[in-house]
Structure formats: structure tokens, C-alpha cells
Amino acid sequence: MVETAAGAFLLPGPVKMHPRVLQAMAAPAMNHRGPEFKEILSEVHDLTQYLFGTRGEVAVLSGSGTAGLEAAVSGLLRKQDRVLNLVNGKFSERFHELCQVFTTPTALSFEWGTAVEPEQVARALDSGAFKAVTLCWNETSTGLTNPIAEIAKVVKDHEAFLIVDGITAVGGLENRMDAWGVDALVMGSQKCLAAPPGLSAVALSKTAYESLHSDTSFYTNLKAHTDALAKQDTPYTPAVPLFLAFREALRMLKEEGLENRIARTRRLAEAARAGVDALGLGVYPDRRFASNTVTAIRYPAGVDDNAFRKELREKHGTVVAGGQGPLKGQIFRIGHMGICDFQDLEAGFLAFETTLAGMGHKAARGAAVAAITKRT
Amino acid sequence: MVETAAGAFLLPGPVKMHPRVLQAMAAPAMNHRGPEFKEILSEVHDLTQYLFGTRGEVAVLSGSGTAGLEAAVSGLLRKQDRVLNLVNGKFSERFHELCQVFTTPTALSFEWGTAVEPEQVARALDSGAFKAVTLCWNETSTGLTNPIAEIAKVVKDHEAFLIVDGITAVGGLENRMDAWGVDALVMGSQKCLAAPPGLSAVALSKTAYESLHSDTSFYTNLKAHTDALAKQDTPYTPAVPLFLAFREALRMLKEEGLENRIARTRRLAEAARAGVDALGLGVYPDRRFASNTVTAIRYPAGVDDNAFRKELREKHGTVVAGGQGPLKGQIFRIGHMGICDFQDLEAGFLAFETTLAGMGHKAARGAAVAAITKRT
Numbered sequence: 001m002v003e004t005a006a007g008a009f010l011l012p013g014p015v016k017m018h019p020r021v022l023q024a025m026a027a028p029a030m031n032h033r034g035p036e037f038k039e040i041l042s043e044v045h046d047l048t049q050y051l052f053g054t055r056g057e058v059a060v061l062s063g064s065g066t067a068g069l070e071a072a073v074s075g076l077l078r079k080q081d082r083v084l085n086l087v088n089g090k091f092s093e094r095f096h097e098l099c100q101v102f103t104t105p106t107a108l109s110f111e112w113g114t115a116v117e118p119e120q121v122a123r124a125l126d127s128g129a130f131k132a133v134t135l136c137w138n139e140t141s142t143g144l145t146n147p148i149a150e151i152a153k154v155v156k157d158h159e160a161f162l163i164v165d166g167i168t169a170v171g172g173l174e175n176r177m178d179a180w181g182v183d184a185l186v187m188g189s190q191k192c193l194a195a196p197p198g199l200s201a202v203a204l205s206k207t208a209y210e211s212l213h214s215d216t217s218f219y220t221n222l223k224a225h226t227d228a229l230a231k232q233d234t235p236y237t238p239a240v241p242l243f244l245a246f247r248e249a250l251r252m253l254k255e256e257g258l259e260n261r262i263a264r265t266r267r268l269a270e271a272a273r274a275g276v277d278a279l280g281l282g283v284y285p286d287r288r289f290a291s292n293t294v295t296a297i298r299y300p301a302g303v304d305d306n307a308f309r310k311e312l313r314e315k316h317g318t319v320v321a322g323g324q325g326p327l328k329g330q331i332f333r334i335g336h337m338g339i340c341d342f343q344d345l346e347a348g349f350l351a352f353e354t355t356l357a358g359m360g361h362k363a364a365r366g367a368a369v370a371a372i373t374k375r376t
Numbered sequence: 377m378v379e380t381a382a383g384a385f386l387l388p389g390p391v392k393m394h395p396r397v398l399q400a401m402a403a404p405a406m407n408h409r410g411p412e413f414k415e416i417l418s419e420v421h422d423l424t425q426y427l428f429g430t431r432g433e434v435a436v437l438s439g440s441g442t443a444g445l446e447a448a449v450s451g452l453l454r455k456q457d458r459v460l461n462l463v464n465g466k467f468s469e470r471f472h473e474l475c476q477v478f479t480t481p482t483a484l485s486f487e488w489g490t491a492v493e494p495e496q497v498a499r500a501l502d503s504g505a506f507k508a509v510t511l512c513w514n515e516t517s518t519g520l521t522n523p524i525a526e527i528a529k530v531v532k533d534h535e536a537f538l539i540v541d542g543i544t545a546v547g548g549l550e551n552r553m554d555a556w557g558v559d560a561l562v563m564g565s566q567k568c569l570a571a572p573p574g575l576s577a578v579a580l581s582k583t584a585y586e587s588l589h590s591d592t593s594f595y596t597n598l599k600a601h602t603d604a605l606a607k608q609d610t611p612y613t614p615a616v617p618l619f620l621a622f623r624e625a626l627r628m629l630k631e632e633g634l635e636n637r638i639a640r641t642r643r644l645a646e647a648a649r650a651g652v653d654a655l656g657l658g659v660y661p662d663r664r665f666a667s668n669t670v671t672a673i674r675y676p677a678g679v680d681d682n683a684f685r686k687e688l689r690e691k692h693g694t695v696v697a698g699g700q701g702p703l704k705g706q707i708f709r710i711g712h713m714g715i716c717d718f719q720d721l722e723a724g725f726l727a728f729e730t731t732l733a734g735m736g737h738k739a740a741r742g743a744a745v746a747a748i749t750k751r752t
Contacts, residue, residue: 014405025401029390064613067595198615237440239574
């Protein structure tokens with residue numbers, strides 16, 4: 001377990017979990033149709049609404065974020081429905097692939113590292129009868145946050161559903177889903193909530209909930225999941241230990257306060273970007289849209305991705321993610337969401353500085369950590 | 377936690393878990409794309425083949441048994457394909473409902489508590505061009521095991537796929553899937569393996585694997601899951617803690633030995649049925665097909681289901697399941713699979729005897745426990 005014994009666990013998900021969350025899983029078997037689990041589901045339901053900042057219908061599925069996205073798409077749309085997929089990274093590409101199975105999608109693509117442009121979305125929607133638009137709010141692959149409020153306004157003006165992948169956004173970025181008019185918003189348990197991977201949650205607008213159908217989905221039938229949770233039940237056997245951990249992580253979010261969690265996440269991101277500057281590196285995306293939950297960092301010339309991450313892991317017990325797709329070898333990515341704290345960032349950047357120095361990239365000694373510490 | 381502190385946890389799933397399995401979940405976050413998790417998946421792959429007694433392709437999905445069934449049906453069949461669903465209980469009914477979403481199914485129904493009759497299956501297959509047959513091998517709702525070998529022979533004679541719900545069978549009942557010609561066999565983690573709920577595994581025949589398509593599924597895309605696991609990967613974020621627990625439960629199965637586990641499960645079932653007799657009660661299903669993993673027990677006249685199970689739970693810390701659908705109030709059901717042992721059965725039957733006596737149903741004092749103990 002070298003990877004987690006020391007240093008910092010800075011993946012953009014799964015993220016570090018609190019011992020309270022870990023221990024919640026190690027409970028003896030429980031009747032998931034009994035009164036004890038009903039109480040758990042009741043608390044999970046209410047705290048999930050708190051997490052999303054909504055009073056609308058919510059569902060929690062025993063499946064990863066992809067299951068939540070599938071539930072939203074297959075529950076709201078049918079094969080012949082035209083959908084506009086906004087694509088500017090790996091996860092929005094995958095969202096497009098998912099829509100190819102359940103709908104008739106068109107991709108509107110933007111260069112990786114640049115944000116979705118609302119005006120272009122408006123023009124695309126003017127050009128055809130789209131029933132829905134999909135957006136990856138926070139592109140984990142490029143460390144970029146798309147301007148969701150502006151995009152939502154355009155989509156609402158065109159009376160289409162807005163289905164949002166908020167997997168690395170919900171619980172970490174400021175969220176006004178009801179005011180913006182988001183119809184379906186999906187989160188993943190192992191990101192900003194800092195629960196283990198394996199659950200996803202979906203929050204729905206009133207119109208979206210009333211439009212749900214059950215014709216093309218079974219395991220991810222969103223209507224079945226939503227209606228069941230409203231009466232403290234699940235349509236199929238739930239992943240009980242993950243629900244126990246999810247509840248504990250939700251309780252910890254409530255204890256900290258959602259607004260405080262989001263503000264702290266923003267401060268961590270600002271500190272991370274200051275650390276990047278101090279190392280003489282650059283953030284990958286258009287800086288105006290740099291994410292507050294994930295920072296994507298460009299490698300300096302001559303630094304090998306695999307060697308860098310291997311040394312980080314083995315010598316410093318620090319875990320980060322590489323680039324995906326065309327960005328492989330060009331960037332590395334860190335998460336600073338959930339219960340990540342300034343000490344994690346300091347340990348991480350100290351390891352980056354040392355490792356990069358050994359590979360020929362010099363920066364003022366201690367400058368990155370100092371830049372971070374200044375922002376605590 | 378009254379439910380598990382004393383007495384016996386005898387649900388027909390989820391079942392009692394070993395502390396080793398529980399503790400396996402409480403591990404710190406891990407990179408599911410890193411070398412450590414690859415090793416885990418490699419071990420899970422090989423031990424899952426061992427569990428199924430096959431050298432064929434296997435997949436492990438982050439979803440309940442229903443997700444596994446959906447993966448098999450949606451991966452092998454298309455909407456226009458005719459499928460014969462063999463229905464004789466609650467779970468085979470649900471399997472039929474699932475097939476209504478992804479195929480064009482016909483139900484061939486048998487009275488609950490009676491077994492599927494292979495001759496009738498043959499006649500139905502003679503009457504139409506069915507691409508597949510679905511079977512619930514062990515009907516948890518009625519405590520009945522269908523004659524899978526005979527049914528498989530009929531299905532193979534008609535050159536149809538045989539897709540089997542083995543959720544409460546695999547790891548508890550004698551399994552010759554390759555010899556019988558089962559094309560897709562699905563298990564659930566929280567049953568005979570005694571892992572937590574939330575994972576399902578699917579084993580495939582060579583023909584079935586080669587027939588998989590990816591056109592109508594995404595999260596449960598069986599080809600994607602199978603191909604990924606073969607190279608120690610998963611198509612989407614896996615429920616890491618559940619994989620850790622699943623591996624530990626597989627290791628415990630291997631330590632005991634699959635044949636030994638199955639033989640012990642049979643002895644426990646024989647003891648349970650002897651206990652039922654000693655209480656002067658009856659098993660619900662046709663006794664020739666009584667299940668070795670689940671026993672369904674008829675209530676004597678005048679015993680109220682809710683009152684009985686409430687008193688069991690609150691006074692004896694013993695948890696059993698009631699009847700489902702038309703059997704609600706008529707039967708209660710116990711599981712004796714996984715790591716269930718004779719002490720669990722003895723504690724359970726002592727609680728049954730005491731509770732029934734208080735409700736006016738008398739049996740020779742201590743006879744049930746004695747009947748069980750005799751078979752240890």
C-alpha cells in the first residue's frame with residue numbers, strides 16, 4: 001500500500017475518503033427491505049436533495065456516474081429523439097457515445113481545453129429540432145468548467161431538456177440547478193462527496209420527472225429509482241455498504257456546510273494554480289475556465305509522464321492522474337475536491353517540485369508550497 | 377443493531393458476511409487504473425472462473441444481479457428476437473419483465489411451487505422460432521430449484537441460447553454449465569458467495585461470447601465488461617470496495633473448496649428441512665425440487681406473518697424473509713448458503729419454535745434443533 005501510506009492521494013477521483021466513511025462500510029449484512037434500511041434511505045434522500053440544492057425529485061443508483069447518465073438519457077429520451085451533445089473533452093465524448101445507443105445525437109465539438117460557447121450552442125439549436133442538449137459541466141479530462149448558467153439559458157430559450165454530467169462538479173462548484181433550469185443533473189459518489197466509487201445520484205426538474213418513461217431501460221430505469229427512493233425503497237437490491245458510506249459522506253458534507261465546502265474547494269483550486277505558477281508550469285485549459293475541482297497541468301519540455309508519475313508514486317507516495325486520449329504525456333491532473341485539504345496540496349507540490357528538479361526542470365525552491373501556504 | 381447482535385441472520389440474501397470480507401471494504405481510496413487494482417482484477421477474473429466452474433469468458437459488473445441479467449439479455453438479443461421466459465415465481469416474473477424491455481418475449485408459466493417441466497418447454501420451442509430461453513435456476517421466492525440439466529438439454533436440442541438467472545444458485549448448487557450448455561449464467565455477490573450486495577458476475581459460453589453486440593446497452597454492455605476484465609480493466613469506474621470484498625469472499629470460497637461449499641450447503645438444506653418437519657410444518661415447494669440454498673416454509677394456521685417476523689427480530693435477533701406476491705403471509709423463507717453454518721440454523725429454529733409456541737403452534741420441545749444437530 002505504498003500509494004497511500006504517505007504523500008498525497010490527488011487523483012481527480014476517486015478521492016481521499018475519511019475514516020468515518022471507510023468504517024461505515026464494514027457493517028454486518030442488513031435486510032435492505034427492513035425498517036433499518038428505510039431510515040437510511042430516508043436520510044440519504046433528504047441529504048441528496050441538500051447536496052444538489054434542490055427540492056425536486058432525486059434518485060441514487062447502485063452504479064457509477066455512467067449509470068446515472070444512462071438513467072437520465074434513457075429515461076427522458078427515445079431512440080428517434082435528436083440530441084445535441086456538447087463535446088470538449090474525454091468525458092463529453094463518452095457522453096456522446098452513450099447517446100448514440102439511446103438517441104439520435106449530433107456532436108457540437110469545441111477544441112479540448114476551450115469552453116463550450118453559448119452562442120454556438122444557440123446557432124446549433126436554431127438549425128434543428130433538438131429535444132435535448134447534453135453538457136459535461138466540469139470536464140475532468142481537461143480541468144475545465146463550462147459556463148453552465150449561460151448554456152442553460154440558451155437551452156431553455158430553445159425549450160430543450162438540459163441533461164448535465166455534473167460528476168466532478170456537484171458538491172464542489174456553485175450550483176443553482178433549479179434557477180438555471182437544469183433538467184437532469186448527475187453526480188458520482190467518489191468525487192466531490194468523497195464517498196467510495198459505485199453510486200451515482202440524479203436530480204430532476206419537475207418537467208423532467210413528469211416526462212420520464214420506462215420503455216427502454218430496466219436496471220437504470222430512472223422513474224423506478226426515483227419513485228422507489230421517494231418511499232424509502234430501491235427497485236433492485238442496493239449496494240448496501242456503499243449507501244452506508246454515501247450517507248456518512250453526506251453527513252460530513254452537511255456538517256461542513258455545502259457553501260463552505262464549495263468555498264474551500266475554490267480556495268484549494270486557487271492555491272493549486274498559484275503552485276503551478278510558482279513551479280513555472282502552465283495550467284492546460286483556457287485559464288478563464290479553469291476548474292475548481294480538478295487542475296490539469298502541462299508538463300515542461302523533456303519530462304516523461306510515466307517516469308514522473310512512477311517516481312511520484314514510489315518515492316513520494318503521491319498519486320496523480322495522467323492525460324487521456326490526445327493529452328496523454330502532455331499533462332498531469334490533480335483533484336482538489338471532497339475532503340482534500342491544504343496539507344495534501346502542499347505535500348503534492350513538494351513532491352512535484354522535487355521530482356521535476358530531478359528531471360531537469362528547476363523552479364525556485366519551496367516557492368510552490370509557499371504559494372499554497374499563503375492561501376490557507 | 378438488534379437484528380445482527382444475537383440470533384441468526386437467515387435472509388435468502390443478503391447473507392451473513394465474514395469479518396474478513398467486511399474489513400476488506402474499509403481500505404483507503406485506490407487508483408482503479410493503477411497496477412494495484414489490475415492485480416486485484418486479475419485475481420477476481422481467475423477466481424470468478426473457479427466460482428462458475430468454467431474456463432470461458434467472465435465479467436463482473438458494478439451492479440446487482442439484475443444488472444447482470446440485463447447485460448446478458450441486452451448483449452445477446454435484440455428487440456425483435458423472440459424469447460421464451462420460463463416463469464414459476466417472483467424472480468422469473470421479473471426476468472420476463474426485463475425481457476419485455478429488450479426483446480420480444482413469451483412467458484411459459486408454471487404454478488408457483490412447482491418446477492418447470494422440460495417436456496412443456498420442448499413443446500413451446502417446437503411451436504415457434506425462439507432465439508433464446510430464460511430460466512431462473514433457483515427460484516428464491518418459492519424455495520425451488522428447477523431441473524436445469526434437463527431443461528438445458530431441451531434448449532440445446534432446439535439450438536436456442538439458454539440464459540440463466542443463477543443468482544441464488546452459483547456457488548451453492550452443483551454446476552456443470554459448460555457440460556449442460558448454458559450460454560449465459562448470472563450470479564449475485566450477496567448470495568452463495570457471501571460478499572456484500574452490489575456486484576454481479578456473468579459467465580458465457582464460447583458461442584454466446586462470440587454473439588455479443590453493443591448496440592442497445594451502455595452501462596451493462598457485456599462485451600465491454602468481458603473484454604475489459606480479460607485485460608484487468610473495467611469499462612467504467614468500478615465499485616472498488618465491493619471488488620475488494622468480492623475478492624476476499626472468492627478467496628474464502630477457494631480455501632473451503634467449491635465442492636465442499638456445495639456439499640455443506642446441501643447438508644444445511646437437509647438439516648433445515650428436517651427442522652421444518654420436526655416443527656410440524658411443511659416446505660412450500662414440491663419437495664422433489666426443494667432448494668438447497670433457500671427453504672420456504674408454510675405458516676401453520678393462525679400465525680400472522682408480520683407478528684412472527686417482528687417477534688423473531690426483536691426478541692431473538694433473528695431475521696428471516698416473508699413471502700412475496702401471492703405468497704405474502706403464507707410462507708417465510710430462510711437462506712442457508714454462503715458461510716451460513718449449523719449454529720445459525722440451530723439458533724434460527726430455536727427462535728422459530730419458541731415464537732410459534734407463543735402463537736399457539738406447539739411442537740415437541742427441542743425437536744427441531746435436535747434434528748438439525750443430528751446432521752452436523
